[in-house]
Amino acid sequence: MSRLQHLRTFLTIYREGSVSGAAPKLNLTQPAASQHLRLLETQLGQPLFQRLPRGLAPTGAAHALARLIAPHLDALDAALNATRTRARDLPGPLRLGGPAEFLHARVVPHLTPLLEAGIQLRVHCGLSDDLAEQVAAGHLDLMIATTRPDARLTSEPLFEERFLLVGAPRWAERLPGRVLRSADLSEVPLLAYADDLPLLRRYWGMVFGARLESVPTLVLPDLRGLLDAAISGAGVTVLPEYLAGPAAQRGDLRVLHHPTEPPANTLYLTWSEARFTARVAFVRDHLKSLVTLST
Known part of the structure; x- marks a missing residue:
C-alpha cells in the first residue's frame, strides 16, 4: 500500500x-x-x-x-x-493560422499529440496581416505571425528564421571562390517570391549593402516551389534556413554566401486574450516545445 x-x-x-x-x-x-x-x-x-x-x-x-x-x-x-x-x-475544435511553408516544415509533422488529446485542428494558411484580422475577429484561435501584430492581440516570440542565399551546385561552381560580392551575381538568374523581390532585396541590402535592380527570371509565391526550382538548377534565391537547410545537408543545394550576420526574422505566436482558453494554451505550449526541440 x-x-x-x-x-x-x-x-x-x-x-x-x-x-x-x-x-x-x-x-x-x-x-x-x-x-x-x-x-x-x-x-x-x-x-x-x-x-x-x-x-x-x-x-x-x-x-x-x-x-x-x-x-x-x-x-x-x-x-x-x-x-x-x-x-x-482540451477536446474540441481549434483554428490555427500561419505561413504555409513554416506550418508544412515545422508544425504539421508534429501534430499527432494534439489530435490524440481530442483537439480537432483546422489549419488556415495565409499572410500575417490577413490572419491577424481573423484572430481579432474571432475566426482564428491562434496564429503564427511573421511580424508582431498590433496591440489588439497578444504575442510572444516563437522562432527566429535565418535566411540563406542558395543555389544548385552548378551555380556554386560558377561563382568565385573568394568572398562573394553583389557584382558576382549580376548575370545569375534570380528566383523570387514576388515581383518586388522582398527576400532578395533585403539580403542584398543587409549583406552586400547594395540595391538590387535585377528582374527575376521566375516569380513564385510559394517558398517550397522556389526551393524545388533552386534544386533543379533554375537559378539563385534566398530562403529561410529551416526550409533550405535540409536540402543543403543532402547536397541538393549549396549555401553561396556565409555572412557574419545573415538576415533574420522573428515569428510570433499570436492570440486574443478575450478567447484564450485551456485548449489554446495547450496548443500554444505544444508549438513552443516542438519548435524548440526541432531547432
Missing part, C-alpha cells in the same frame, strides 16, 4: 479530527482509513493521535508531520486537479 496514501489519510484525519469524518472525503471505509493510520504509526514508531471517547487528539508528532507534509500534498492535489480540468477542457 502506498506511503503517499497513508500520508494523505493521516492529513485528512488530522484536519477532520476523526476517522469517521475523514473516510468519506477519502472514498474509504472507516476500517480502511483506520488501517492506513495504524500502518503509518507503525512505520514512524510513535502514535500520532490520542484516542478519545469522541474523536482524536493530535500528538506533538502529528502537528510536526502535518506542518511538514501539508504544503506538498496540497500542491500535488492542486496539480492533479488542474490536469484533470485541462484534460476535460
